Amino acid sequence: MRTTEIAIIGGGPAGLRAAISAASMGAKVTIIERNENLGGQLVKQTHMFFGSQKQYASTRGIDIAEILLKDLDKYKDRIEIMTNATVLSIFEDGVISIEQDDKYLKIKPQSVIVTTGASEKFLAFPNNDLPGIYGAGAVQTLMNVHGVAPGRSVVMVGAGNIGLIVSYQLMQAGIEVKAILDASPRIGGYLVHASKIRRMGIPILTSHTVKYAHGTDKLQKVTICQLDEKFQQIPGTERDIETDVLCISVGLSPLTELLWQAGCNMKYIPELGGHVPVRDKDLQTSIKGVYVAGDVAGVEEASSAMVEGRLAGLCAAKALGHATADFEELHNDCIEQLNSLRSGHVGEKIRKGLEQVAM
Amino acid sequence: MRIKEHPILSFSKGRKVQFTFDGKAYEGYEGEPIAAALHAAGVMVLGHSHDKQRPRGFYCAIGNCSSCLMVVNNEPNVRTCTEPLKEGMVVETQKGKGDLR
Amino acid sequence: MLEKTGVATEQDLARVTPSKERRAKGPVAVIECFQRIPCNPCQTACKTGAIKEFKDINDTPEIDHDACTGCGLCVSSCPGLSIVVVDETYSEEEALVKIPYEFLPLPEAGSFVTGLDREGKPVCRAKVVKVLNTKSMDRTPVVSLAVPKDMSMTVRFIKLNDYFSDNTIVCRCEELTMGELRELIRKGYNTVDEIKRISRAGMGPCQGRTCRQLIMQEIAAATGTKMADLTVSTYRPPVKPVKLGTIAGGEHGE
Known part of the structure; x- marks a missing residue:
């Protein structure tokens, strides 16, 4: 069976950012994406993003996808990319089953970051x-x-x-x-x-x-x-x-099927779009080695999805022993960015939702 | 209908290919989803529901909802909203749940 | 209310409108951003420091209008397209309004377009003075519009088909154009009769049946008078074109 250190399910903004940060720490990463191309929903966002420079504000979503792909390329020796590959299940022993081009595959990662996004209501x-x-x-x-x-x-x-x-x-x-x-x-x-x-x-x-x-x-x-x-x-x-x-366009609900299968502790939080996993401050769910980031963890803007991805990537890599000297600094930077993105009036709902799923 | 000009985007398309839909000849671009090519040609109804026979079209466009299942080259239940178009494809409306061959 | 309609109220605008004195001094940015959302590119783009440093990324922008040079860098950097530059020193009667415009076709410099207000209602005609579309603007071109000075805080978008166009025919019999009509009104001919005497509009074969209403609308719009309060033209005989011979022939049977 194939193995990898960190499997990332979903190559959207959260997944790509998670892959980049985990690989930058030294981890070996496999991105599994069901589409032909990476980028998730960024590839159709023609508008300029909000946020600050750190979250690519004032840059169009389509161009952010390009920036992320370039960053990804820097670590290409540590990142394996599987496209046209749909994850079918996560088993209790951590094995992931995949359909790719009409073939059935299995991978055994040491950790998994689920960044499957959301679907439309x-x-x-x-x-x-x-x-x-x-x-x-x-x-x-x-x-x-x-x-x-x-x-x-x-x-x-x-x-x-x-x-x-x-x-x-x-x-x-x-x-x-x-x-x-x-x-x-x-x-x-x-x-x-x-x-x-x-x-x-x-x-x-x-x-x-x-x-x-x-x-x-x-x-x-x-x-x-x-x-x-x-x-x-x-x-x-x-x-x-x-x-x-x-x-x-009446909202999104997190695509959490795989988290249910993995046995994660889930809670119904309307403020976050539906059932979402309980998680700690490192975005690890109740199942050790299963992390979440982006809309699957609670429906928000793509800016916060990217920061969450970065955070989950850092933490998952560190847990596997890939510590770097600046980990604390990077970790705090993510937390600060998330806090500021969620601190306003519009973030009130998100804050209320997140309080209820914190572990 | 194809979008001819766009203030932000430029669409890079594959080469033009021919395909048939329910026996009639159509044209589309190689690699674009079959349903997108049909849509551009004004075909909105991709099939009918298997029980109540209600018309079905594009709904999610990303392979989630299965509203776009069609028979492609004799294979039923193809999600045409994501399946890339190829030269000479034979696309048909699916009746019922599709026959296993 | 803005939250219900998406259109800023007078109270909202009062908070962000540069003073009359400041506007009289030259170009200045008007930032119509009223909601606390996590966004700060306008501040990052501002090179003069007029847009003050945000304490929290959710702050609404605070701009020192006196420090603003109206350079317009913030206009195309705002993801919400909520910033315009207004220059009331452009000419005696016109102000310049610079708006972001992300549509095709782009208007051409020198052409006339319809100026729209915050609800998309046509309010005046606007002359396109310049279209700036540099690489750094990243597909958010800025269109400079010359509008009547009192429209500087009203015009916020445009429609390219210009129903206020100077070339639009108002009187088809005498071929009076909208541009000529406006020029006459501007010179002080502001009743239908005065316009008729100077331009012949209304004296053609249709006898004003096609143009009268359009002329009155334009006078009303230009002078700010209600249609009901305008002086109506004099209706002289005959009400239908007749051959001179018919009249010269005298009353039948006389």
């Missing part, structure tokens, strides 16, 4: 399965990775950061955004994103939701309606919007 309304109704991430993949327009016009459900950013990106691709709806009475995403959309004349309808989708073989029209303060539909407020695309 769905919304229940009649005809929600019609072609033309997509997750916001799918629309991003289709237009920003493949260069294909999802349709002519779009109604967006969800005014969180993803909903606002994807709406802006749709306009950049020349696709009309008819309206952005959000069930909440307040805009959830950054207000600068919201203002940037409003300047283009796109309405953001807070306290609104989609009630019904119409169409026979594909979406033709949606009925929207207003919600009261208890999120109940207000009769008589229905109106129709003709559109061939409805984009759903």
Whole structure:
């Protein structure tokens, strides 16, 4: 059976950063990525990132992916990259099973860092399965990775950061955004994103939701309606919007299947997007040698995912005996960065969630 | 519909290839997902659900949801949102859960 | 309310608007960033120290307008595209507003576009003075717009199809353009009748049926008068074009 020191499951921002930091400490790392390319969801983020210089603020997500790949290349003698490789399971003895190009493989790592990210939440309304109704991430993949327009016009459900950013990106691709709806009475995403959309004349309808989708073989029209303060539909407020695309952006849930299999102690924390693993300050779960970083540990921004990845990489390498003189300094730097990214008003929810999973 | 110009991105595409969908000839770029090529050609309905026969299209685009299962070169249950397009592929709408051969 | 609408209120703007005196001195950055989020590239980009050092990365930017030179480095560095530079010294009647613009096609210098406010409503026409798109701006070009001076704190985006265009025909019979009409209004011809006498708009075969309303709208917009309060034109006979001979022939049967 193949072996490695640290297996990293998922080659997105958290996984890449984890690989770079673990390898920089001297550990032998294997990245297992189900896609053909590394970079995860960064490869479709055309907007400039927030944060500070340490988290590549003001640089576009697509370019951050390039920077990470260059950094990765510096340690290529210690980093093995497996693409088109999907982890199927983590067994109790720590063995990982993988499907790669229709072949079945097993690896026995000494530690594993799970950076599987998150998947998009769905919304229940009649005809929600019609072609033309997509997750916001799918629309991003289709237009920003493949260069294909999802349709002519779009109604967006969800005014969180993803909903606002994807709406802006749709306009950049020349696709009309008819309206952005959000069930909440307040805009959830950054207000600068919201203002940037409003300047283009796109309405953001807070306290609104989609009630019904119409169409026979594909979406033709949606009925929207207003919600009261208890999120109940207000009769008589229905109106129709003709559109061939409805984009759903109502949040993400951590992709934790592998952590459940590994036997990690999990808790349901709505502030972090759903079930997440309990972890210590080194991002190690209740199972020794199983670390987490990024959205799988709690849905946040990519900036914090990268810092978490770096932290998990450092700690996993140190636990295997790869200590460097500046470990404490690097470790503290990660903790400080995370604290500052989460210290604001928007980070309040995250802080509340994290308090409940700290070990 | 293909996006012709973009203020941030430039799309590097593979060479043009021919494929068929339910017997009709289509064109796409080598290496792009089959479903993306179909979508660019205006094909939104990739199949029907096996029980209630409801139309199914692209939903997640990253191989999570299996809304895009089709028969490709006689092989059923291919996730066309991630499966790369190749010259001469025979793509068909899948009926039911697909036949094992 | 900003959190509900995404549009800054007057109170929000009052907190970040440079004083009238400062604006009268030359270009200055206006930072419309009102929410505590973890983000500081504007501060890092500022070379003059006008944007003060953040104590916490979540601080909203604090700018010393007097120390700001209006260089605009912060404009394309802001991930939220929330910064513009306003220069009210541009000309006697116009101010320059520099906005980030990440769309294609880019407007061409010298062309006219429609200026939009924070809700995307058309508010005036704007002349594109310059389009700056250097490598360091990393695909966030900055478009300099000349707008009427009183629009400097209102125009925040543009639409390229310029329905305020100077070349737009207002009176199709006499071929009066929007640009000519504006020039006349600017010279003080601000009733439909005055415009008619000087330009012949309304004296053609349609007798004003196509242009009258457009002229009134433009006068209303330019002078800040309500449509209802404008002086209506005089309606003289005949209300329909007739052959001179018909009239010269005298009353039938006379």
